[in-house]
Amino acid sequence: MATNASTAAPIPRPNKRSRYSENLLAATAVTPPILLLVLFIGIPAVALLATAFTDYSPGIEPEFIGWKNFTTLFNSSVFYSILLRNIGYVIGVVSLQLLVALGIALILDNELPYRRIWMALLIAPFAISPVVGVVIWKNLLDPSYGLVNYVVSSLGLPTVPWMSTPLTSMIAVVIVAVWRGFPFIAIILFAALRGIPVEVKEAAKIDGATSFQIFWHVKLPFIMPALSIMALFETIFAVREFDTIQTMTGGGPGTSTSLLSHYLYRTAFGTFRFGMGAAVGWVMLALTMLMAALIIWRAYRDMFPKNKA
Amino acid sequence: MKRKFQVLAVAMLTALSSTALAQEKKLTIVGVNIHESSMRGVGLKNGVDAVAEFEKQTGNKVAVNVETGPGILEALPRLGTLNKSAEDIIMVSQLMANPRIAAFLEPLDKYMAANAIPGFPQDWVKAPVDSGTIKSQHYLVPLRCGVWIFWGNKKYLSDQGVAETPTTPEQLYEAAKKATFTKPNGEKVYGFAVRGISDQVPSGLATIGAMFGGSIINEKGEVVVNSPAMVKAAEYMRKLFAEGIMPPNWTSVDADQMFTQGRLSMVVSNDNFTSRFESTEALGPGGTVPFHVPLQESLRKNGINYAGSQSFYWGAGILKGSQNKEQAYALLKYLAGPQPEAMMMSNGNQPCRSAPLAKLGETVAANKVGIDTLAISRPPLPGNPRLSEASDAIAVAVQNIVVNGADAKKTLDTLSTDLKGIYE
Known part of the structure; x- marks a missing residue:
């Protein structure tokens, strides 16, 4: 019996040949996505960067102009107002989406009657084609015949001149963006909430924790990874928001609802200044990466604490 | 059995090659919905198809790809810079007709020298012809004018x-x-x-x-x-x-x-x-x-x-990347002819030839107002x-x-x- 250790079969060490074939397999598996990334993201990104240093406009011979597109951009008050609006839009829309989605996920987490029907209804905005959804909202919010103002006036309240001032136009855009984005988050958060072990919640209850304390100290830490991932995705989606703006307001009145992606479109395809458009594209990329990095840092610093030993 | 396979193979090849041939005989016009309705009568109560006769005569199938207003502005540089484009003709408005169209469109003069469009350009309203003319070369045949x-x-x-x-x-x-x-x-x-x-x-x-x-x-x-x-x-x-x-x-x-x-x-x-x-x-x-x-x-x-x-106008030009330039020019010439012009007029299109334009004003109240106005109007922005x-x-x-x-x-x-x- 004492010979167990000596008689146990040694773990076979992979020989050189099998290690080579393993590496080959790994390389074969990884190469296609890397090639696709280089082809569809890397090369266009480099080409875009190169374009940003030219005055390229279709039909006119491009010339290298150095940093001029970037300096023009950062000397433009219109660009600054759009940049600030975009940052405000991202913060506002993502916060609202997360709050609404979290509220709905918490409601669904209770033993609601007909929960499956509620969930099916919840997914509807997500299932509708984005542009169709925006067009429906555009009609619902129409100041003269829209259903929203009809309901508001039926209740004896003053009607809202939707899409008639910079403020009401922006509010309309935010409403639609939140409506489009929250169902997906709610479904993910609901799944995360269902994944919390019942014993943990029961233990908190036995210890006398209130509902809020259970939410704050038990549920929230458990769903935080899902919440962070959703915040990250929605931030990226909000930075590049285009279809709602283009379909609902066209960026107007003036440029009061224009965001970076719409400004990029208008610059590149509306006025054919592709070089300037490329510069806006790089600013957008930098902004997205910065915001994403902030979220990732905030979300994961607690999950992977430094080894203090 | 072998014989049956041979027959089947020949039939398939014939079908494929005839499909390919049919594809070669297709001409695509890029425009907005108003062009589709004036050329093909789409969406009109008593609309007539002004292109059907051309299709019958030449065996070419004509498709009108409908773009939105901003979409057509974007389509010109996008399609115009292609070496090979599936589209052949594009409608260009006064908002797009500027000197850079020469980079996107085929000059029409060599086609006109071989096969002239009767009365062009002398019978046409001058302003739209001028804005489609870059360095003495014609790039557009104006087909829809108004105010x-x-x-x-x-x-x-x-x-x-x-x-x-x-x-x-x-x-x-x-x-x-x-x-x-x-x-x-x-x-x-x-x-x-x-x-x-x-x-x-x-x-x-x-x-x-x-x-x-x-x-x-x-x-x-x-x-x-x-x-x-x-x-x-x-x-x-x-x-x-x-x-x-x-x-x-x-x-x-x-x-x-x-x-x-x-x-x-x-x-x-x-x-x-x-x-x-x-x-x-x-x-x-x-x-x-x-x-x-x-x-x-x-x-x-x-x-x-x-x-x-x-004043506004839409001119038709041939994309530089068109693979059927000769046929595209044949279609342009056909559309500029008196019979399709009359059919398009019945679909509500206002032509750019001065004589039929004046005649239209005799019968349609809005066109009468339009002709008066056109005489003292111009595009809001020059090329x-x-x-x-x-x-x-x-x-x-x-x-x-x-x-x-x-x-x-x-x-x-x-x-x-x-x-x-x-x-x-």
């Missing part, structure tokens, strides 16, 4: 006590105010609108400006967008908007659609929209009254008591490689004045500086 005029909903105007169509800006304001009302079902009808969506704003400003004797760029090519007349025009538009006479969502709503849906009493729109407006249930046949652009009393001279507006930039700057400035309440004089002064940077 903006005023249209009124006959019933609404008479019901609201507007007996006569307005002839001065002051009368227009009073009439529009009267004709702003709420239907018994609670739906509001607005008195007046000129198109407010970005790419249409320069034309709108040019038309309202003309009522006060102003223009964006004068005939000498000088930027005069901040002249007192234009400041007055911008303030006039703001007044109509602020008082709820123009729709509150003016910058995002389709004014023509509102008019056809019976939600607008008066609109500034194309003179060749008789078929379109009379095809709609909301207005019914004869439900509209076309009238001249009002003109300030003090500006009237030589017996003309109306203002000009913005320039940075035309879209100018158009965009005007749209932002005007929307800022009208909706956001920006100071008209200051905003137009800034706009003037921007436009001078582009044009002068």
Whole structure:
């Protein structure tokens, strides 16, 4: 019996040949996505960067102009107002989406009657084609015949001149963006909430924790990874928001609802200044990466604490 | 069995090659919905297919790819820079016809030398031919010409006590105010609108400006967008908007659609929209009254008591990357011919040849108004490689004045500086 250790079969060490074939397999598996990334993201990104240093406009011979597109951009008050609006839009829309989605996920987490029907209804905005959804909202919010103002006036309240001032136009855009984005988050958060072990919640209850304390100290830490991932995705989606703006307001009145992606479109395809458009594209990329990095840092610093030993 | 396979293989090859041949015989026109309806009669009550005869004669299948207004602006540089494009012909409007079209389109002169279009260019209206001519080379054959005029909903105007169509800006304001009302079902009808969506704003400003004797760029090519007349025009538009006479969502709503849906009493729109407006249930046949652009009393001279507006046109050009240039030219020549021209006219298209244009004015009231107006109108902005930039700057400035309440004089002064940077 004492010979167990000596008689146990040694773990076979992979020989050189099998290690080579393993590496080959790994390389074969990884190469296609890397090639696709280089082809569809890397090369266009480099080409875009190169374009940003030219005055390229279709039909006119491009010339290298150095940093001029970037300096023009950062000397433009219109660009600054759009940049600030975009940052405000991202913060506002993502916060609202997360709050609404979290509220709905918490409601669904209770033993609601007909929960499956509620969930099916919840997914509807997500299932509708984005542009169709925006067009429906555009009609619902129409100041003269829209259903929203009809309901508001039926209740004896003053009607809202939707899409008639910079403020009401922006509010309309935010409403639609939140409506489009929250169902997906709610479904993910609901799944995360269902994944919390019942014993943990029961233990908190036995210890006398209130509902809020259970939410704050038990549920929230458990769903935080899902919440962070959703915040990250929605931030990226909000930075590049285009279809709602283009379909609902066209960026107007003036440029009061224009965001970076719409400004990029208008610059590149509306006025054919592709070089300037490329510069806006790089600013957008930098902004997205910065915001994403902030979220990732905030979300994961607690999950992977430094080894203090 | 082997024999059966051989027969099957031959049949499949024949089918494939005939499909390939059929694909080769396809010509694609890129335009907007109005081109599809005028060429093929799509969406019209008694529309006729003006292209069917060409398809029959040549065996070419013609497809019209319909783009949106902004979509067609974007399509020209996108398709025009391709070495090989599946599309053959593109419709180019005055918003797009600037010197850079030479980089996207095929010069037509060599085709014309071999197979001339009868009467071209001498029988055509001069301005659209000129703007499609770059360095003495023709790039466009103008097929659709017109001008903006005023249209009124006959019933609404008479019901609201507007007996006569307005002839001065002051009368227009009073009439529009009267004709702003709420239907018994609670739906509001607005008195007046000129198109407010970005790419249409320069034309709108040019038309309202003309009522006060102003223009964006004068005939000498000088930027005069901040002249007192234009400041007055911008303030006039703001007044109509602020008082709820123009729709509150003016910058995002389709004014023509509102008019056809019976939600607008008066609109500034194309003179060749008789078929379109009379095809709609909301207005019914004869439900509209076309009238001249009002003109300030003090500006009237030589017996003309109306203002000009913005003239517009669509020309057809052959894309540089077209794989069927000869056939595409054959289609252009066919469309410019008298028979398809007449068929397109019956579909509501207003041609660019002077003689049929004049004849049209004898029978259709809106075209009569249009021909009068066309004689004293021009495109809102002259051709320039940075035309879209100018158009965009005007749209932002005007929307800022009208909706956001920006100071008209200051905003137009800034706009003037921007436009001078582009044009002068």
